[in-house]
Amino acid sequence: MPSPTHHANADSRHLGFPHRHRIRHWVSRCPHLALFILLFALTACAPKPIEVADDSSFARNSFSTEIPFADPEMIRLHEANLTHEYIIGSGDLLTVDIWNRPKLSGEHVVGPYGNITLPMLGEFKIGGMNRKKAAKLITGLYKEFYEEPIATVKIIKYMNNRVYVLGRVANPGVIHFSGQATLLEALSLAGGLPTRDKTIFLSKCYIVRGKDQIIWIDLLKLLQRANLKLNISLANNDIIYIPESMDAAVFVMGEVENPGSYQIQTTGLSMLDAINLAGGPTEDAQTGKVRLIREMPEQEGVKTIDMDHMLATGNLTQNFLLLDNDIIYIPKKGVATFNYYLRQIDPFLRTFISATIINESLKD
Incomplete structure (x- = not known):
């Protein structure tokens, strides 16, 4: 006849509580699980999330308003001060030709400080000028030595007109242009989006111009909706x-x-959009108590949403547009949700999720 101890051990196995030596074995083999159990113990006493009123920060504010995207009018203002003539700068390869004076003519590479060396004149700062202005100044300097000299400046290789494309592109780095560049040209030359993950897309970018301008561009509208009014012209060193x-x-x-x-x-992205992306609710989903959890100024806030009523009535006032780091949690019908959650979630995904959902589960 089995002993009481045997029954206790059988019960403990049935309830999922292993022997002490098995616990030690799990801890040694599954340090992440051990840390999660510790997090659960620490969050058991955490404050419950705030049930947020309808007139709160859960209002239907579009995610796009979180980023100050430039509209076409603002882009025109940014383009108004751009020069439409190429400015000579360091690295450019050019020729200075003095008519009928072959000994004075030749190729020059503009130095890092914008200087070239001209015969008889010595060092000449050509950086920061366009071709016409440089040719006029050189002509004036040679008038001290020759009668009616005529200087022309030609650019052979453009190196100063450059922008830097960084971040989520295939070929980040410096891109050189021979003329006026646009954002689409820069993205094209930078190789667009790497193809290792087809689920990731170009959605937004910002342009740093000078010391005091940051211009946000909505790439979804530019690339997917072909709104070419957002194809901003670029300035040198953007x-x-x-x-x-x-x-x-x-x-x-x-x-x-x-x-x-x-x-x-x-x-x-709305709440219903996100649930649809996740494949929709399972047959066991308690869709009358969908939780939308959002980080508030001091702790998490939660909205409990009756998705069944929403779809039955067509009243989508609670189909909130989502913010970065929002959590949608759909509990399981008729059972405590914590065991399901423990099996499904990576404990290192978000540490505060555990406290919020555990507290919400304990209320069921």
Whole structure:
């Protein structure tokens, strides 16, 4: 006849509590699980998330308003001060030709400080000028030695007209232009988006111009909607930075077919959009109690949303547009959700998610 100890051990195995030596074995083999259990113990006493009122920061504010994208009118203002003549600078290869004076003519590479060396004149600072202005000044200097000299300046290789394309492109680095450059040309020459992950797209970029200008461009409108009014002309030494599209993401967890992280497009991603991207609710989903969890100024806030009522009535006022790092959690029907959550979520995905969802689960 089995002993009471045997029954206790059988019960403990049934409930999922292994022997002490098995616990030590799990800790040694699964340090991430051990850390998650520790996080659960620490978050058990964490404050419950705030149930947010309808007139709160969960209002339907588009994600796109979080970034001050330049509209066509603003882009025209940024382009108004651009020069449309090439400015000579360091690295340019050019010729200075003095008519009928072959000994004075020749090729020059503009030095790092914008200087070239001219016969009889010595060092001449040509950097910062266009061709016409440089030719006029050189002509004036040679008038001291020759009667009616005529100087012309030709650029053979353009090296000063450059922009820097950095971030999420195939070939980040310096791009040189022979004339007026645009954002689309720069992105094309930088190789566009690397193809190792087809789920990542170009969604936004910013241009740093000088010391006091940052210009945000909505690449979805420019590239996917062909709004060429956003194809801004570039200035010399502009820095174009394309951040990772995954920098803005939401998490769809719980009873959905494909729980995980999903990107926010700058045109806005709603709660229903995100659930659809995650494959939709499972048969066991408690869709009458969908939780939308958002980081608030001091702790998390949560909205409990009756998705069944929303779809049945067509009232989409609670189909909130999502913000970066929002979490959508769909609990399971009729059972505590923590065990499901423990099996599904990576404990290193977001540390604060555990406290929020555990607290929400304990209320069920």
